[in-house]
Amino acid sequence: MSAWRWLLLLLLLALAAALGWHWLASDPGYVLLRWRGWQLETTVIAGAALVLLGWALLTVLWRALRWPFGALSRRHRRISRKRFSEGLIALIEGRHGEAERALARAARYPPLRAVALLVEAEAAWRRGEPERALEALDEATQHAPRAARVLRARVLRREGRAQEALALLVPEAETQRLAPAGWMELAEAALAAGRIDRARAALDPLRASGALSPRAYAAFEARVLAAALEDASGAAALNALWAGLARGQRYAPGVVVAYARRAAACGAGLAAQDEIETALASDWSPALVLAYADLDDGTLDARRRRAEQWLEAHPNDAALLIALGRMAVRQQQWSRARDWLERAVALEPSSLAWESLGDALGGQGDVTRAATCYRNALRLARGEGTDALAGRGGRMDTRPIAVEERSELGVPRLPGGSPAPR
Numbered sequence: 001m002s003a004w005r006w007l008l009l010l011l012l013l014a015l016a017a018a019l020g021w022h023w024l025a026s027d028p029g030y031v032l033l034r035w036r037g038w039q040l041e042t043t044v045i046a047g048a049a050l051v052l053l054g055w056a057l058l059t060v061l062w063r064a065l066r067w068p069f070g071a072l073s074r075r076h077r078r079i080s081r082k083r084f085s086e087g088l089i090a091l092i093e094g095r096h097g098e099a100e101r102a103l104a105r106a107a108r109y110p111p112l113r114a115v116a117l118l119v120e121a122e123a124a125w126r127r128g129e130p131e132r133a134l135e136a137l138d139e140a141t142q143h144a145p146r147a148a149r150v151l152r153a154r155v156l157r158r159e160g161r162a163q164e165a166l167a168l169l170v171p172e173a174e175t176q177r178l179a180p181a182g183w184m185e186l187a188e189a190a191l192a193a194g195r196i197d198r199a200r201a202a203l204d205p206l207r208a209s210g211a212l213s214p215r216a217y218a219a220f221e222a223r224v225l226a227a228a229l230e231d232a233s234g235a236a237a238l239n240a241l242w243a244g245l246a247r248g249q250r251y252a253p254g255v256v257v258a259y260a261r262r263a264a265a266c267g268a269g270l271a272a273q274d275e276i277e278t279a280l281a282s283d284w285s286p287a288l289v290l291a292y293a294d295l296d297d298g299t300l301d302a303r304r305r306r307a308e309q310w311l312e313a314h315p316n317d318a319a320l321l322i323a324l325g326r327m328a329v330r331q332q333q334w335s336r337a338r339d340w341l342e343r344a345v346a347l348e349p350s351s352l353a354w355e356s357l358g359d360a361l362g363g364q365g366d367v368t369r370a371a372t373c374y375r376n377a378l379r380l381a382r383g384e385g386t387d388a389l390a391g392r393g394g395r396m397d398t399r400p401i402a403v404e405e406r407s408e409l410g411v412p413r414l415p416g417g418s419p420a421p422r
Contacts, residue, residue, distance in 0.1 A: 080109030084116055091119065096127035107139075114143035118151055130159050146172075150182045153189060162192035173202070180209035187224060196228045218252070225249060226258035235266040251279050257291040264295045273299050277306065286319030290352070293323035300327060318348035326356050334363040349386065351377040357389075 029044030042050070087102035100123040107116035117140035124133035133155050140148040149168060156165040166189040172178040173186055183206040190199035203224060207217055225245065232238035242250070242259055249255060256279045260272035276292045279285070289310075292303060304327045307320065314320050321344035328337035337360040344353045358373030369389060376386035 077109060077111075080106050080112055084112050087116070087119065087123070091123050091126070094126075096123045099123040100127065100132075114140060114147070118144065118147055121148075121151055121155070125155050125158065130155055146179045146182070150179050150185055153182070153185045157185065157189045157192055160192075162189045165189040166193050166195065166198065170198075173205075176205070178205070180206075180211035183209055184211055184220075187220070191224065191227055194231075196224070196231045199224045200228055221249070222252040222254045225252070226254045229255065229258040229262050232262055235263075235268060238262055238266060238268075250275075251282055253279070253283075253285040253287045256288060260291055260295060269295060269299050273303060280310075284314070284317075286317070289317070289319045289323045290326075293326045300330060303327065304331070316347060318344045318350070318353065321347070322350075322353050322356055325360060329356065329359045329363065332363060334360050338364065345389075349376075349380065351380045354380060354386070 031040075031042050031044055031047040033040040083102045084106035087099045087106060090096070090099035090102060100120055103116045103120035103123060107113045107120065109116075117136050121133040121136040121140065124130075124136060134152065137148045137152045137155070140151075149172070153165040153168050156162070156168065165185065169178060169182055169186045169189065172182065178186065183202050187199045187202040187206060190196070190202065203221055206212065206220075212220060228241060229238065232241055238259070245255070256275055260276050263269070263272040263275075272295055273292070276288050276295075280288050280292075289307075292307065295303065304324065307324050307327065310320055311317075311324065321340045325337045325341035325344060328334075328340065338357065341353060341357040341360055344350075345357055354373045354377035358370040358377065361367075361373060362370035372387055372389055376389070379386050
């Protein structure tokens with residue numbers, strides 16, 4: 001089908017050319033040029049062809065004259081791009097000094113100047129030269145002011161000058177002209193400066209900007225809301241803030257933990273307990289379980305009984321075992337605390353598990369083993385290996401407890417998650 005279309009197009013072009021030639025042949029026109037005694041007579045067609053030929057010759061001559069200069073320009077462009085590429089690779093590989101030098105040379109090429117200066121500032125900061133980074137940003141401001149402002153705020157915040165970073169971004173934020181990354185920097189600087197209200201105000205523009213994925217935004221939002229709850233001045237302000245949160249925001253583990261701790265500090269221990277239990281019923285979270293155990297209120301007995309009920313459904317959860325052990329330590333029930341914490345250490349060693357086991361052993365008067373537990377907690381925190389600690393009668397029990405799971409229809413599931421065969 002395509003060949004027929006091309007053939008038809010060629011036939012139409014040939015017909016148009018024949019008609020045009022016939023039309024021009026009947027009257028080809030007449031052109032007369034006189035200049036200082038010279039005279040040129042020709043037809044319109046030949047005159048147009050001469051003009052086009054002259055234009056082509058002048059173009060070729062002009063390009064020939066410009067070629068040496070163009071070769072130098074192309075070489076400069078090629079070298080600048082190469083230096084810019086080498087600078088980016090050096091920055092990623094951690095060769096910050098080389099990256100800074102390569103990017104400074106690449107910045108001499110005007111089309112690359114703005115981006116090269118911005119990346120050079122990042123390389124200078126990573127090298128430990130914040131003042132040099134700010135100097136590069138001063139120059140970059142002339143070419144990319146918005147990007148330079150965001151990067152300057154980031155450098156200032158990283159250097160502990162959050163108030164300066166905040167003052168730099170607030171004017172554009174108030175006029176809604178801040179770049180997407182600027183909203184993130186504004187919120188981070190506000191958190192660092194203790195301006196939680198400003199950080200919360202930046203959340204909606206940050207979400208609308210699309211600078212973060214939905215998952216990353218949810219995590220950052222939870223961090224800001226947790227800071228706001230921890231900063232609540234009293235029970236009334238805390239309850240008002242909590243009531244104003246959306247349903248999804250209330251179930252974020254970090255937000256629930258922050259509310260529970262602040263509520264317990266304000267004397268509302270039962271409210272803190274209820275919120276954690278509600279969140280755990282919706283989505284099991286080790287962080288919430290540990291916070292549940294550490295609430296500072298008068299509901300320790302009730303919380304421990306509730307946690308023992310959870311153990312039936314989560315017998316192999318190390319966080320729950322640690323929580324039970326820590327609550328037993330607070331009640332000075334050393335033997336039960338040791339049982340739970342030894343199993344937690346055997347199932348999933350962590351600094352908190354070893355530390356809590358040390359508390360239990362210390363309460364029993366076993367100072368030597370308690371010291372070993374504390375040493376293991378420090379070693380795990382530094383990423384080092386731990387010393388073995390045998391339990392009563394030899395080795396600690398590390399066998400997981402099987403839990404029967406059933407589908408929505410009540411059919412038992414195999415360990416892999418599929419229904420058992422009939």
